[in-house]
Amino acid sequence: MKFKTLCCAIAAIFITTFSYAQGPDKQITVTGKVIDADTSEPLEFATLVLQNADDPNIVTGGITDQNGDFRVEAPAGRYNVRVEFISYRPFTLNNQNITEDKNLGTVELAIDVAQLDAVEVVGEKTTVEVRLDKKVYNLGKDLTTSGATVTDALNNVPSVTVDVEGAISLRGNENVRILINGKPSAMAGFGSTDALKQLPADAIEKVEVITSPSARYDAEGTAGILNIVLKKEKTLGFNGSVSLTTGYPSTSRISANLNLRTEKFNIFTTLGHFYREPPGKANFDNRYFGGSTFDRVTEEREMIRKDNGFNVNLGMEYFLTDRSSITASVFTRLSDEQDKTKNSTTRYIDTDIDSRTLREELEKQDDKSYQVSLNYTNHFNDEGHKLTADLQYSNDDETNNTNVFENQFFPNEAYIDREKVFETDVEDEYLIQADYVLPMGDAQFEAGYRGDFEHTKNDYELSRYNPETDEFTIDYGLTNVFDYEENVNAVYTQYGNKFGKFSFLLGLRLENTQLKGKVTSDLTNEQLMDTLGFEFDPDFDKNYLELFPTINLTYELGENENVSLGYNRRINRPRGWFINPFPSRSSRTNIFQGNPDLNPAFADAFDLGYLKRWDDLTLTSSVYYQRETESFDRVQRETGQQTSDGINIISTIPINLSTNQRYGGEIGLMYGGIDWLQLNGSFNLFKSKTDGEYEGVDYGAENTSWFSRLSAKVDLPARVDWQTNAFYMGPRENSQTKSDGMLSIDMALSKDIMGDNATISMNVSDLLNSRKRNSYTESYDEFGDLSFTSDSEFQWRERQFTVSFVYRFNQPKNERAQNRQNNNMDDEQGGGFQG
Template sequence: MKKMKSVLILVLFFTTLFGFAQQGPSSKIKITGKVLEKISKQPLEYATITFLIPNNPKPVAGGITNPKGEFDIEIKPGIYDIKIEFISFKLNEIKQKNLKASTNLGVISLEEDANQLNEVIIRSEKTTVEIKLDKKVYNVGNDLMVKGGTVSDVLDNIPSVAVDVEGNVSLRGNENVRVLIDGKPSNAINIAEALRLIPADAIDKVEVITNPSARYDAEGGGGLLNIILKKGKNQGLNGTFIASTGYPETYGLSGTLNYKSKNFNLFTTQGYNDRSNPGNAFTDSRYLNADNTTRNYVNETRENERDNKGYNGNFGMEWYLSESLSWTNTFNYRKSNGINVDNVFQNNYDAGFNYDYTRNRINLENSDSENVEFATNFTKKFKKDGHKLTIDGSFSTNDDINDAIITDTATNTSVVKFDNTINNQTQSRNLLQMDYVLPFGKGSQFEAGYRGDFSELLTDYSVENDGIINNNFTNTLEYKEKVNAIYTQYGVKINKFSALFGLRFEDSNIEINQLATNDFNNKKYNNFFPSAFFTYEISDKSSASVSYSRRIQRPRGRMLNPFSNLSSNINIFVGNPDLDPAFSDAIDFGYIKRWEKLTFNTSLYVNKTTDVFQFARRESGDFVNGTPILISSPINLATEYRTGFEFTLNYSPYKWWKLNSNFNFFRNETQGDFTYTDFNNNVIVQNFDNVATSWSTRLTSKISLPYKIDWQTNASYNGPQNNAQGRSLGIFAANIAFSKDVLKDKGTLSFNVSDVFNSRKRMMESNLPGIVSSYSEMQWRERQFSLSFTYRFNKPKNEKEQPKRNQNENEGDFQG
């Protein structure tokens, strides 16, 4: 009954909204048109159209173009001077145009202004966060917080997105997120680690899409993030160089160059960094008897000293074979090596909390990673605007080699134990895709495409205890994934109403083979993923939408591997090779409104996920000096319902002050029981029925001070949340940054402090009746200070994005 009431309220809300939208003045006329770049014929998004009364400099009406370069502006009948402008392009003016009725001005071409391109004096900038009805676009170059940082730092500064202390990414509180790089799934084996290795300086922008259409990969029930790497786009030779240093000891050097002519565009990004990331953690545990009386106490502390050296580079060429055909090839290479010293102390106490003894485990881990990728793209454009065919390919390999030596000593014995773990992983990934777009009629469009994603991951994990192989923790896991997908979409626009219907079919063939135990598992399934999007333009300043999509989450990597590290010998993570994929149905109601100084976007969303992943803790039956070893494993747990409300706003009260804020509230309900047989052959049923609410908020302020100094402050709070086996506590964190332009705006000095109050920690309370009650804190990286210097040549500091001949680059080469 409660759910029915909620649905009725939503229907009433949107009925009222759409009804109100029908009202409006009837004395105005509608002026439409399209703005293109003169040479490439590409649409110019965000071009400004201004209407003025002749001989009066004050504008009376205006607007901006959409992603297709189109504008639709209502004005009163009369005679006007019309200005069409775009940064780095020559002004186009139409003088004394007599507009008595609704008029289509046709195609308006703008030509690049070579003088503006060569003078580094432009101070106007794109908003750091661009809010659109179907997505948010975060422009990395304008964010002082991430200078000298990594992609993980970039994502943690984006509205709606959060990165926890272990590097896991969530969107609106949902960790079921697909992360793409240039529209393609990352070929990294451990995506969380990869995001911590790629420098922020290599990123152009990030697109946040909470409810993707059928054109996108069906992976990611919570939505997707598309990380777009920098590619040069200005005429001639230009570039940027960045040098950074920091404390704890961090050094970085990177550069971006491009040379663009009429026939081709060469671009490259190169970077090297040396980063120290000290961290710490502790867990205080009270182990219980069956009647919940105290058995003993173990207080575990952990200090991490991480050092990583990494190189990241790419080189590419875009060849304009003709006015309608382009061919782009890109080569990417990443290599890193790191050392992680993990020092664990376990202080043991008896039931009366009297000290017993201390155990010390020192885990010295070495890691090496190498990633190679080649990507190619053909784009053919036909005579009709928007009619095109794209063919893409991506071929990559990734090798991760990790070995660790664990030294185990205790104060109650003279015996010294040695554990040696080896974890070698090799992954290959090949992607093929073809997309075809055909506009027809007036306001209609047809799309169809194919995508093949083929990957293999081999994980060789072994453990030696005092030189003897431990078969319980030694195995070779082979994971093979073959996914073939086809999709089609049909879109139509009738006056102010537009609709997009899509259907995607994916055929999955998954092999999970444990070679050491000869345990072979093959899972084949095929699924349809429908989507539907409806949008109504209430006015040129506001729109409302409702959308639906079906998504999938496939378990991979650590989630499936039943063998993990032994840095702690009493708290062990074990993967589950029998995990099934989870399926989500998502509905999103959106509304956007723009004023002169404010853009406001809000949404209500509902997600239902079946076979959702949940982490369950249980006793293994083994003990270390009387302390039970606890195992944490992922399981498929019945159904999860997630509902929430979110709003994001951009506000510029003054030219020198920009504010961006985001607020998200959600309710998460899980329903299901976990049944297992313990080491005493008792059937244990754990009830995971749980209802939790949480919220998060973020505020970013950027102030332009005198003497070309910028000051940016970022504060965020993630609220507490309950789960079936405990509770995570709230986290507050803040960053601050300053920058100063020098050398006639060709250079910029930036200083930032990440985690000003050293408070970005995961804090957890856990309770397993009859087993353990514990409290833990974990801080992956401590407070950091960074100083960077940026030098630009033949490149404006804050340029508006130029159009690209390959329009797919704006949206990512492999979307959908």
């Protein structure tokens, strides 16, 4: 209450100051709405400026709310009226004699043609909008992601990186929250990002990079939030598009996006089928120093994955009144995966080969996901008074059948091991959310509630083959059921206002988190700890009640220049696979285990940004600092156990490794001063420092790393477009592992055909086949002696060639020829809501 009272008092002082700057004359009210001229979307935080025509030093104004509405009070008089928004042409009305309340109606702002090229990020109509709490990248026609997936497209967004396994990072930090259209979604995966690899890249309309999230967002994700906003057609009538993609190594996709929009309702659907066989490989060179039968063990791993799937999204938005609507949608994703992994192992004593074995793993996975959503929106008036409510249920059901064979083939043939794994993983998630927005003159007050309730049940059964009886028997030591619940209840409030060139947004969020889990096994607790190699609570129930304040400030140094400052507190909750203590089975000697004793990590983050635009060049930059307590880290250690043939087993386990500090800076440059060439590049330098120890071993470490990307798009003769994207990830290290730098280059050619109603494109992903992770790990025991080393290389997907064809019907044709003459690369692809 003190926080709210203070904000209201400050607002009252400033409003009073501006209202009576000209004396106690008659007061008038100027209202209206600001929208994007192309998309008709409301523009939040657009500025209305009222400048006294007789005395230009007297200025008042306000900002628009989420609906683009503004309401400004001022003394009656003659004014120069100006409505402006970053990267848009301003709207002006000079010498307006305003003696009564005035409604300016709907003000349409168009992208500034003279500045559009200067804010190019990737491809056509890819602009960056800087708002109080985020940067919005409106993704246009990025040629290198034609026929690709959402994951590929994210790798071209500044500040974002995607590693060789598909893990997404923001400013080098993997603790990032992924949202779809502002909410957690089955389309973003359940605790992983695998589902994003199945969604087409051209489904994206824009990506919001939220490094300083306001209080309206979930506090999850210490690095920040990536909100992926999918396309939704606004053109009346029936329209859509069909896309076909094929490539090598074997990949194919077909999708259809259909949309029917009338004045009363909007029906949208997306159908998609995909098939791919991306090969991958890895190798490990492990050396042991005491206590092992072998001095060196090498592994060469080949992965052949077949993924056959289908997804559909069907929804309808119905307009109840002119001010209210209800939207219902159903999303389903079916996937049938067959993975074959060959792991060839060579064992050494000193430098001599002792034996060689081959381990084959055949995994069949049946994955079914669906989600039903219901949204209600009511605009009480034109001033932005609004209520929204959301209900959502998601379900993911995975079934895995795995057969593992391992045999020795040198110096002689011999049986080693044979296993069968049957695993089911079911996750249910319920979301309840309500948000209320109340304009308060020039200011805006918001409040809301959000409940997110997740339950995961993993049923794991391991059977081993007995060659003497020629039968499989259940291994009760590793067979288990793991139940995990994550329940979050949150309320928030925030207040924003603008005084002249200064804007602020203050918020406070209260969240209660319950993490509850139980391991069910035939073993006693003592036997369970001994089998898994560490102690933990097999039946835990943890509660955390925390406050999460947010502050976002912006000051306009000039018309095309501003600075911003943000502070926010965040939480990183461990996901289910980080909690489950039972080991993976992809290797007998290198395993991953979860840790049920993991606690959430908390972070305080500060961000100072600067934006400057010239005619042909745009500069974005920021410096940032984050301090995270109870931060997660993965440590590798010898378990003290050996395989049946005498190899020491090494496990990787996540732990709360005390404190992590991260600070760095990033800079982005976007140039469009040449008609036929667009360039943009970014550079991010960061340093992290970790303090902490585990089982008597100090895992403190310092790491300085960087990544950079450069994109160039060239207009060739015959209306052919050529784009090249280059990305380099600098070397990095943590407490145990050093990883080499990594270079990746993508290239594409594209041409519009059939009267600009269709586009054909060809692209190659990872042109140099260099997207590989090379790492070196050293592990020490509690006495400080070197225990083992591991030298590894991992490549999740090899170089990919694809050809894509997209046909659009009943959609506005590309105005590319005319836009080239105007330097306004505005490619309208449209398309229904895609999932």
